[in-house]
Amino acid sequence: MKAFKDAGHLFRLASVFLVGGVLFLALRGFLVPRSFGQYGHYRGNAIKETAALPISYAGHQVCESCHADILEVKSKGVHKRVACEACHGPLAKHADDPASIQPAKLDTAVLCVRCHEANLAKPKSFPQVVSAEHSGGAPCDTCHQPHSPAIVAVAGASQ
Amino acid sequence: MNMTRRQLLILLPAAAVAWKSILAGTPEASPNYTMTEHWWGMLVDITKCIGCGSCVRACQMENQVTDGYFRTWVERYHVSDYDIENPKVDSPDGGKNGFPPAAVSDGKNFFVPKMCNHCADSPCTQVCPVGATFVSPDGVVLVDQKYCLGCRYCVQACPYGCRFVDPKKETAQKCTLCYHRITKGLTTACCENCPTGARxxxxxxxxxxxxxxxxxxxxxxxxxxxxxxxSKLFYNGLDGSVR
Known part of the structure; x- marks a missing residue:
C-alpha cells in the first residue's frame, strides 16, 4: 500500500482531466451543428440550403404551357431550340403571376446582333452578318420575325 | 359523398403521406430528389459556341452574382499557326456582352466557355480548414455559405480559377451547377439559355x-x-492550346 500513500495528487489530476473531458464533449455537442458529418466532413443542411435558393428562369416548358401559339410558330423555324428566356430574360416571376408582372418589350437591334454579329471566332456554319452593312440601320424585325426568322415564310404570309 | 371501402383504403395512405408532409413543417425543397441517384457533370461543345454571352448573363441573373465576378465566363482564343503553344486569350467582362471583332484575321479563333469543373477529386475542397466546401453525394462542389470563413485557401487551390471571394458577403462563391434548379428537374440557367446547345x-x-x-x-x-x-466538365473539340 506504500505505493499509493501519496496518491491524492493523482486523483486530483485525474479529476481535472475528467472535468476537462466532460467540458470538451459538452461544448462540442453545443457548437458542432447537428447535421455536420451527415454525409461527410461538412454540414449536411448546407446542401438543402443551396437547393432551396429561388429560381429566376422558369424554363421553356413553363412558358410553353401557356404560350402554345408561339411554340407553334417557333417549332417551324430555325429558332426552335432557342429557349424563350434566352431572349426574353428571366421570367419566373411572370410565370408565377402572369397578370401583374409583364415582360419588357424587346429591342431586336440589341438582341439579334448578340448572336448574329459576324465574328471570326464563331463557327463558320453559324449564320452571321455585319449588321451595319446588312440592314442599313433598319431594325432586324423589319424583315425577320424573331420566333421564325426565315424571310420566305413572312413574304408568303403577306401575299 | 359515396365511397366504397376499397376507395377509402386507397385514399388512406395518400392522406397519410400528405399529413406527414404537413407535419414536417417547411416542405423540403425537392421531395422527389434522391441524391444518390445522380452524378452531375456538364458537356461543353466548343464547336457550337458562338460567344454570345447568354450563359454568363443567365448565370449572373439566376444566382445574383456580383458585377465584375463570374461563376461562368467565356474566353476567346486566338492561336497563331506559328506559335500554337502561346494563344492570345481575351474575355472582355467575362464575355457577358459578346466579343468585339478580332484584331487579326490569321490563325485560329474560337470560344471556350468556362466554369467550375465539379471535380470528383477536387483540390479546392481538400484545403478547406473548416469543412465549408465539399463534393455533395450527387457530385456537385458546393460552398456552405454559413460556414465559410472567407480565408481564400480554396480560391488559391482551384487549378481552373473558378472561385472568388464575394466582396460583400466575404465568403467563397462558385458555380453551384444551379443546384436549386437541377434538384427540381430543371436544367442549369446557362444550359437553359444557350441558344446553340453548346452546353x-x-x-x-x-x-x-x-x-x-x-x-x-x-x-x-x-x-x-x-x-x-x-473533372466532370467535358469538352468536345477542345484545342490543345486551351489552358
Whole structure:
C-alpha cells in the first residue's frame, strides 16, 4: 500500500482531466451543428440550403404551357431550340403571376446582333452578318420575325 | 359523398403521406430528389459556341452574382499557326456582352466557355480548414455559405480559377451547377439559355442521358487532365492550346 500513500495528487489530476473531458464533449455537442458529418466532413443542411435558393428562369416548358401559339410558330423555324428566356430574360416571376408582372418589350437591334454579329471566332456554319452593312440601320424585325426568322415564310404570309 | 371501402383504403395512405408532409413543417425543397441517384457533370461543345454571352448573363441573373465576378465566363482564343503553344486569350467582362471583332484575321479563333469543373477529386475542397466546401453525394462542389470563413485557401487551390471571394458577403462563391434548379428537374440557367446547345447538363448515373452516347462517339477532353482532378466538365473539340 506504500505505493499509493501519496496518491491524492493523482486523483486530483485525474479529476481535472475528467472535468476537462466532460467540458470538451459538452461544448462540442453545443457548437458542432447537428447535421455536420451527415454525409461527410461538412454540414449536411448546407446542401438543402443551396437547393432551396429561388429560381429566376422558369424554363421553356413553363412558358410553353401557356404560350402554345408561339411554340407553334417557333417549332417551324430555325429558332426552335432557342429557349424563350434566352431572349426574353428571366421570367419566373411572370410565370408565377402572369397578370401583374409583364415582360419588357424587346429591342431586336440589341438582341439579334448578340448572336448574329459576324465574328471570326464563331463557327463558320453559324449564320452571321455585319449588321451595319446588312440592314442599313433598319431594325432586324423589319424583315425577320424573331420566333421564325426565315424571310420566305413572312413574304408568303403577306401575299 | 359515396365511397366504397376499397376507395377509402386507397385514399388512406395518400392522406397519410400528405399529413406527414404537413407535419414536417417547411416542405423540403425537392421531395422527389434522391441524391444518390445522380452524378452531375456538364458537356461543353466548343464547336457550337458562338460567344454570345447568354450563359454568363443567365448565370449572373439566376444566382445574383456580383458585377465584375463570374461563376461562368467565356474566353476567346486566338492561336497563331506559328506559335500554337502561346494563344492570345481575351474575355472582355467575362464575355457577358459578346466579343468585339478580332484584331487579326490569321490563325485560329474560337470560344471556350468556362466554369467550375465539379471535380470528383477536387483540390479546392481538400484545403478547406473548416469543412465549408465539399463534393455533395450527387457530385456537385458546393460552398456552405454559413460556414465559410472567407480565408481564400480554396480560391488559391482551384487549378481552373473558378472561385472568388464575394466582396460583400466575404465568403467563397462558385458555380453551384444551379443546384436549386437541377434538384427540381430543371436544367442549369446557362444550359437553359444557350441558344446553340453548346452546353448540356449531364447526369452520369442516368443510363438514358444522351451524354453516354456522346462520350462514346466523340473525342472528348477535360481541362488539365494531368492534374487528375477527375473533372466532370467535358469538352468536345477542345484545342490543345486551351489552358
Amino acid at each position: 448540356q447538363l449531364a447526369d452520369l448515373k442516368n443510363p438514358n442521358d444522351p451524354i453516354h452516347e456522346f462520350l462514346r462517339t466523340h473525342a472528348v477532353q477535360v481541362l488539365k487532365p494531368y492534374l487528375a482532378t477527375r
